[in-house]
Amino acid sequence: MKVVVTGATGNVGTSVLRALSADSAVDDVVAVARRKPDRALESAEFVSADITSDDLTSIFAGADAVVHLAWLIQPGRDETLTRHVNVSGSRRVFEAAVAARVPALVYASSVGAYSPGPKDRYVDETWPTNGIATSFYSRHKAEVERQLDRLQTEQPRLRIVRLRPGLIFKREAATEIRRLFIGPLLPRALLRSTLVPVVPDIPRLRFQAVHSDDVGEAYRAAVLSDCTGAFNVAAEPVIGPPELARMLGARQIPASPRLVRAAAAVSYGLRLQPAEPGWFDMGLGVPLMSTERVRRELRWSPTRTAIEAITELAVGMRDGADDRTAPLARSTSGPARIREFVTGVGGRP
DSSP: OEEEEESTTSHHHHHHHHHHHTOTTOOEEEEEESSOOSSOOTTOEEEEOOTTTSOOHHHHTTOSEEEEOOOOOOOTTOHHHHHIIIIIHHHHHHHHHHHTTOSEEEEEOOGGGSOSOOSSSEEOTTSOOOOOTTOHHHHHHHHHHHHHHHHHHHOTTSEEEEEEEOEEEOGGGHHHHHHHHTOTTSOGGGOSGGGOOEEEEOTTOOBOEEEHHHHHHHHHHHHHSOOOEEEEEOOSSOBOHHHHHHHHTOEEEEOOHHHHHHHHHHHHHTTSSSOOTHHHHHHHHSOEEOOHHHHHHSOOOOSSOHHHHHHHHHHHHHHTOOOSSTTTOGGGGOGGGHHHHHTTSSOOO
């Protein structure tokens, strides 16, 4: 079996390559990304390509499956660019898969594609995917879901799978996640639980997380299965203020979501951090996901809890952990994180 993976050098991509390369049923893995990594990508063959401009049909030729992971989170201040990559680039990937007669397409959707939903019960994959209007990330994920709806109708022989994971963490992604969501101003020395005295107790602050390597296994299972449709992917437990407080040894303090969002908007406007306030809206808006289908049909189960995944990320951030690929490497930030400042705190990595 030959599998092509776009966005292969990022947080999820490196885990997907690891999972596919370890499976004897997969003979050939092609890793596609814009920039060549400074290390070998497991047993994969690397191909440098930009999904927005380069010929993808020839890269996909002969593939049994395409796993589409390529996505931009930053620059959040330039939605023209992020939409060009996320929405238009995804369309080019889908068109190339059809042109190359690839029989299976596995797409990286997200919990962020879901419409607002409950935090006191789980929803399955039939919950509407119209996104959270104030989040560009969510809007783009929802728009690509509509592309896939049309593609399913137009290409009934193409097996389409959509994975919708919660927040995805691993140690090697620590530098990238800090750069994308926190920015250059937070000293690593402060990333210790003893220095976090309080946790804001915000209504609806409940989210799901999963380790990147477990997500990689979900993609491997999806590639090798004959399943179609959407699968929610997350580990237990659901994380809320009580769980965060226990992890950090901190106290819970009631906080107004309106005031927290306003503070996030001010800090974003002053370029003190790179995450636009739509991320806060999405975090409070999206529902909790049931993972019954992925466990039953793909026989998937996480090897790490959500708490273990978050703890691993936190330790990695404190240690400055990274990997030798462009999205994950510390060198992307430049010496003393200077490149993050030069690009306005939130540039394209």
